[in-house]
Amino acid sequence: MAHAAGTLASGPRLLVATHLEGCAACRAALRGFEDVGAQLMLDEAGLAPAPDALAATLERLDAPLAPPVAPVVTRRPPLPGTLEWPRSLRHCRISRWRPLGPGMRWSRVGLPFDRSANVFLLRIAAGSCLPPHTHRGEELTQVLFGAFDDGRAVFGPGDFDATDSTIRHQPVVQASSECICLAAVDGRLVHESRLARWLGALIGI
Amino acid sequence: MTLLPVDGFAAPAPGRDDGRAPRLRLVTGSPDAASPPLEHFDALLLAVARDEDRAAFAQLFDHFAPRLKGWLVRTGSTPELADDLVQDAFVLLWRKAAQFDPARARVSAWLFTIARNLRVDRHRGWSETWLSLDAGAADMVPDDAPGADARLAAARSGAGVRSALTQLSSDHRTLVQLAFYEDKSHSDIARETGLPLGTVKTRLRAAATRLRQLLEEYRS
Numbered sequence: 001m002a003h004a005a006g007t008l009a010s011g012p013r014l015l016v017a018t019h020l021e022g023c024a025a026c027r028a029a030l031r032g033f034e035d036v037g038a039q040l041m042l043d044e045a046g047l048a049p050a051p052d053a054l055a056a057t058l059e060r061l062d063a064p065l066a067p068p069v070a071p072v073v074t075r076r077p078p079l080p081g082t083l084e085w086p087r088s089l090r091h092c093r094i095s096r097w098r099p100l101g102p103g104m105r106w107s108r109v110g111l112p113f114d115r116s117a118n119v120f121l122l123r124i125a126a127g128s129c130l131p132p133h134t135h136r137g138e139e140l141t142q143v144l145f146g147a148f149d150d151g152r153a154v155f156g157p158g159d160f161d162a163t164d165s166t167i168r169h170q171p172v173v174q175a176s177s178e179c180i181c182l183a184a185v186d187g188r189l190v191h192e193s194r195l196a197r198w199l200g201a202l203i204g205i
Numbered sequence: 206m207t208l209l210p211v212d213g214f215a216a217p218a219p220g221r222d223d224g225r226a227p228r229l230r231l232v233t234g235s236p237d238a239a240s241p242p243l244e245h246f247d248a249l250l251l252a253v254a255r256d257e258d259r260a261a262f263a264q265l266f267d268h269f270a271p272r273l274k275g276w277l278v279r280t281g282s283t284p285e286l287a288d289d290l291v292q293d294a295f296v297l298l299w300r301k302a303a304q305f306d307p308a309r310a311r312v313s314a315w316l317f318t319i320a321r322n323l324r325v326d327r328h329r330g331w332s333e334t335w336l337s338l339d340a341g342a343a344d345m346v347p348d349d350a351p352g353a354d355a356r357l358a359a360a361r362s363g364a365g366v367r368s369a370l371t372q373l374s375s376d377h378r379t380l381v382q383l384a385f386y387e388d389k390s391h392s393d394i395a396r397e398t399g400l401p402l403g404t405v406k407t408r409l410r411a412a413a414t415r416l417r418q419l420l421e422e423y424r425s
Contacts, residue, residue: 001384001413005280006321013325031310032420033413038317039366040385046271047278050288054266057292058259061299113326138391166403 137186
């Protein structure tokens with residue numbers, strides 16, 4: 001609903017967009033909420049636009065399209081198998097895989113439009129587990145590859161999970177394959193080192 | 206907590222602030238019941254796509270621009286920014302008209318999502334040329350959900366959405382309003398209502414789930 005309203009912060013919005021790419025049911029739900037938003041818009045009493053608004057808009061219709069300026073990110077760390085990067089990440093800088101602990105690597109996902117967003121990838125080897133932990137704020141997780149079981153449920157590719165400080169869990173990656181998750185956490189961690197430290201605390205190293 | 210009164214842009218008039226939960230102003234029919242059905246506007250946008258019909262485009266602008274501006278201002282944009290966004294949204298509406306499929310979306314929902322994406326992007330400081338490329342990555346994914354083509358069959362007149370909203374409990378309607386009209390984080394809502402954060406989240410989720418059920422009922 002917040003995604004439909006456009007009120008999500010950049011990090012969570014990116015996570016939700018990534019999930020929507022692969023989930024038809026959630027896309028349908030989103031469109032329902034967008035219909036609601038549209039209905040709320042239609043029910044507005046309305047405010048008169050600036051007097052020359054229509055004329056100015058008509059004038060712009062024939063203006064040539066400026067060439068695209070969006071950065072195209074080409075360098076990306078390798079992914080296992082046939083896994084492809086989600087479209088939603090196509091403008092994001094993604095760092096190389098960095099070691100985090102035994103069987104664990106992580107990568108920073110940089111949003112071009114919001115450098116303070118905390119988005120990262122976790123890559124955990126098959127059969128490894130994270131120590132039991134809880135979260136300071138809200139954490140959103142989208143499974144891109146493999147699967148983990150945290151005692152609440154098994155999360156596989158395409159699954160989306162939201163956790164917060166009320167949830168204490170211990171994700172265990174299934175033995176058949178390593179697991180790669182995209183995650184966004186609350187808060188405004190600006191420095192790489194602080195994110196690494198936070199992750200370190202999470203992993204218990 | 207302060208909630209925007211739903212039937213006016215200004216702060217509550219003296220004597221009206223009786224502490225009741227705010228109500229969404231959509232219960233008793235469209236404010237301009239005489240306006241043409243939404244199909245009429247779908248047809249106008251199809252004419253824009255087919256013939257680059259500027260007269261049809263102007264009709265769309267006249268009908269939707271004030272409502273869009275009203276919604277943008279109510280949800281926190283300054284009137285100046287709202288005017289900018291309205292123009293940008295209609296330029297995009299023109300450029301993307303060929304992609305419009307009335308079986309998938311109403312012109313009102315189409316315009317709403319365009320404007321919402323533009324505003325999100327504007328907050329990020331993206332340039333206009335970039336916006337037009339990127340407005341809504343998920344929107345570009347083909348929608349193959351079962352029943353996707355029927356999604357608006359019941360909502361064709363807006364009646365389905367309207368009925369779904371009126372059937373929500375007033376608590377749930379308040380939360381839906383918070384989600385759409387108040388740019389507040391869950392923590393803000395928790396602090397202002399004095400409710401525990403977990404409760405706020407649970408209730409928001411319940412409201413969204415209920416709304417989703419009601420919308421699905423009207424579509425099936």
